[in-house]
Amino acid sequence: MPSYFKWAVFASIAVLSFASFILILVAMSTQKWMTGKILCKTGAELVNATDPELVKFMGEIYYGLFGGGKIRQCGLGGRRSKFTIFPHLVKKLNTALHVAIILFLCMAFSFALVSLAFCIFNIIKVPYRAIKGPAGIALWNVLAGGFAVLGVTSFMAAVKLHNLTERIANFQENVFQFVILEEQYEDSFWLCVASATIHGVNLLLVAISTIHFPKRKTKTEEANVAAEDIMY
Template identity: 40%
Template structure:
């Protein structure tokens, strides 16, 4: 009688291999369950791609309030009086809008990064944010297609199978992470909001009072998280993480062959 943790033999194409309990679970996993898991990951990836495309064109990446420092100092404003000198602004990667206030009423304004603000913003960082966002979208769409292909097809090359899914999920998630890091550095380190608020303002000086990331930025964060969730779904489907050491590589290869 076999013990619970003892390996059992399995025959495949005239060869006999020994399997561990976890590998036996992998072998008997229903094909329908694998399809459901991969379809779920594919739908999540496709939804993320649409979300990032939408986020890319909106001015809802960050909302900020700016204080007209010059006007507030002139009248020595304090407390509720500062509200008359407080403006608001929101922007994304391509355009934005806001309201300046310096004690003489609200002055609405709109702006575009290209070409209006090219001389005042860190162009290289801003272009890289857009570039990595575009790569993020493309890789996410490719990942969605690969998940569906693995759900309903039979991959004949390594990069079309689980290894390709792991690789795409990792690279896509890394691109999403870079987008957030670069945009945050542009806003916080390079004081992007102040540069926008003071653009073509020769008389008044504006200082940032508060900044908070808006819905489009959090869409990027959610999509970044989804890619790592997809990695867990691939593992749940029975495929080892890349470069994970296996006790019996031949048995793993046979198992992957039987899954498809």
């Protein structure tokens, strides 16, 4: 029973590690990390717009790690546009922080794959001491979860401390100035949060796999022991 239990735990960790890899990959490939409402401040000030009229100057914006789009409302109807972060827009942002976010997430899904590989090695009992047992699996899950947390917190820092949404909204805007009315984290951001949570669950499963269950002796074993005792 203990061996089957440990096999089931390692298999569960492998499935969760693969799920974490997929979640981060999907999150990085989508453009819905953040959405928000933007106000065309310049247009509203030109016509002295009051509260009911401000609706005509409110647009929307969404973006991810590599691109996004916005709807500009400057009193002339909505105008849609799309943009890419690289190679031009990133120069207007905190370049080091934005690149660090991407690198952190790349490291996170890389270590998630390593954790998956270690689980498979332990399931098939590859005889390498360096990768056998729960210690190696725990190590790689700590690294994967840690880098996922770093990526998420760095993105939050870019949004809150470095006005990421406002900088993106005003990219290549020479005439109009936009201010941010609302910001909301979207599904792609929460996928990375879920990925970090998965590695926390994996660490709990690793701890459970170290539990030693007492072995039950069969009657045959008891009989053999008794016979040997008689002989000696």
